[in-house]
Amino acid sequence: MSDVDEIKVLLDEWLNGLDSGDLERMVATCDPDVTICNEYQPTTIGIQAVRDKYAPRIAESTFKSGFEIEHLNVYDKFAVLIGRFSVVATHKLSGNKGGGQGRLALVYRKHDDGSWKMLLDIDNNDERDAA
Amino acid sequence: MTDFLKDVRREVVELHEFFVSWFNGSIDREELEPRFLSHLSADVEFISPDGVALGREQLKAGFEAAYGANLDFKIEIRDVKILKQFGEIMLVTYTEWQKGARASAQPQNARITTALIEMGSRLTWHHIHETWLPESVRQADPFAF
Numbered sequence: 001m002s003d004v005d006e007i008k009v010l011l012d013e014w015l016n017g018l019d020s021g022d023l024e025r026m027v028a029t030c031d032p033d034v035t036i037c038n039e040y041q042p043t044t045i046g047i048q049a050v051r052d053k054y055a056p057r058i059a060e061s062t063f064k065s066g067f068e069i070e071h072l073n074v075y076d077k078f079a080v081l082i083g084r085f086s087v088v089a090t091h092k093l094s095g096n097k098g099g100g101q102g103r104l105a106l107v108y109r110k111h112d113d114g115s116w117k118m119l120l121d122i123d124n125n126d127e128r129d130a131a
Numbered sequence: 132m133t134d135f136l137k138d139v140r141r142e143v144v145e146l147h148e149f150f151v152s153w154f155n156g157s158i159d160r161e162e163l164e165p166r167f168l169s170h171l172s173a174d175v176e177f178i179s180p181d182g183v184a185l186g187r188e189q190l191k192a193g194f195e196a197a198y199g200a201n202l203d204f205k206i207e208i209r210d211v212k213i214l215k216q217f218g219e220i221m222l223v224t225y226t227e228w229q230k231g232a233r234a235s236a237q238p239q240n241a242r243i244t245t246a247l248i249e250m251g252s253r254l255t256w257h258h259i260h261e262t263w264l265p266e267s268v269r270q271a272d273p274f275a276f
Contacts, residue, residue: 035214035224037243039180039262043224070184071176073257077217080247080258082176082184103182105260107222107247109215119215120222122245122260124182 003074006116007081007108014118015065018087021058023051031109031117039102039124061089063099077110078119085123100125135221135250140211142254143225143246146170147206156199163194171256172249178260180242203231207276219250220257226264230274241269 001009010029017025027047036044036053044053057063066086073080086101107120149166152158158166168191177185185193211225223246230239240263247258263269 033214035245037224037245037262040265042265042268043243073174075220075247075249075257078215078220078222078247082178082258103178103184105178105245105258107245109217120245122243122262124178124180124262126182 003079003110003116004072007072007074007079008069010108010116010118011067011069011081011106015067018054018058018063018065021062023054023058026054027051029118031111031119034118035120037120037122057089061091061098064088064090067104079108079110079116081106081108102126135216136211136213138250138254139213139221139223139248140208142170142248143211143223144208147208147227151204151206153194154197154199154201154204156202160195160198163191167194170254175256176258180240180261180263197234201231201233203233205230205276214245221248221250222246223248227261228272228274228276230276237269239269239274241272 014026014029017023027050030047030050032047033045034047034050036050067083069081069083071082082105084101085104088097088099090097102123102125104121104123106118108116109119110116146167149158171187173187175187177190207228209226209228212223214222214224224243226241226243228241229235232238232240242261242263244259244261246256249255249257
């Protein structure tokens with residue numbers, strides 16, 4: 001499988017993990033030093049921080065996510081994937097829907113065993129009230 | 132890593148000093164290419180905090196149009212870090228603090244930037260992505276620069 005195809009599989013794993021409420025499937029795609037820079041939120045580093053961020057969300061809601069890849073460039077042992085994301089979150093108890101859409105950059109790192117892992121996630125939302 | 136970090140910090144700071152001079156109109160227009168555009172790879176993509184993606188030519192056009200447009204604009208760069216380095220490629224982060232940013236919804240704003248930068252005879256920027264820092268962080272800062 002090519003580097004590009006492997007990275008696309010990882011992206012799908014993350015999205016399918018979110019949509020199926022399987023947090024461990026999501027974090028299995030992450031580098032130990034994964035850095036998450038979500039808009040207006042504190043930057044986090046490490047897999048446990050991903051668990052801490054997503055566990056309450058998955059406990060509370062179900063998700064339906066989408067992703068459209070705009071660019072995927074491989075630079076030796078780094079790869080940058082840029083795309084547009086969308087996610088619909090449905091609260092398990094109330095049924096209320098939320099979510100958002102925007103642009104996202106993911107940086108992947110190739111490990112010595114040839115596997116790729118997500119090292120960075122930075123995003124912006126399309127619509128945001130002035131905070 | 133330390134020597135690389137020194138180089139990267141200088142690159143980031145000098146680039147943003149150029150931005151301020153450019154938007155202040157205090158630097159010659161001829162400096163756009165050597166001080167900024169020549170630092171970008173041909174396929175560079177910049178994503179603004181509003182999620183707008185711009186390529187090299189769009190950045191060039193935007194800068195040319197905004198020359199001297201804001202005399203009060205200031206930037207402070209903080210927290211330059213190299214998150215990872217493999218060979219000549221580095222994943223870099225820093226925070227950028229702006230005041231007098233009339234084109235932004237918040238004239239005093241704060242963003243975190245991630246960049247993929249390649250070492251060589253000079254530093255080359257391949258990818259730049261900015262997103263807003265938490266509002267509580269922005270509000271707590273005195274913007275004393």
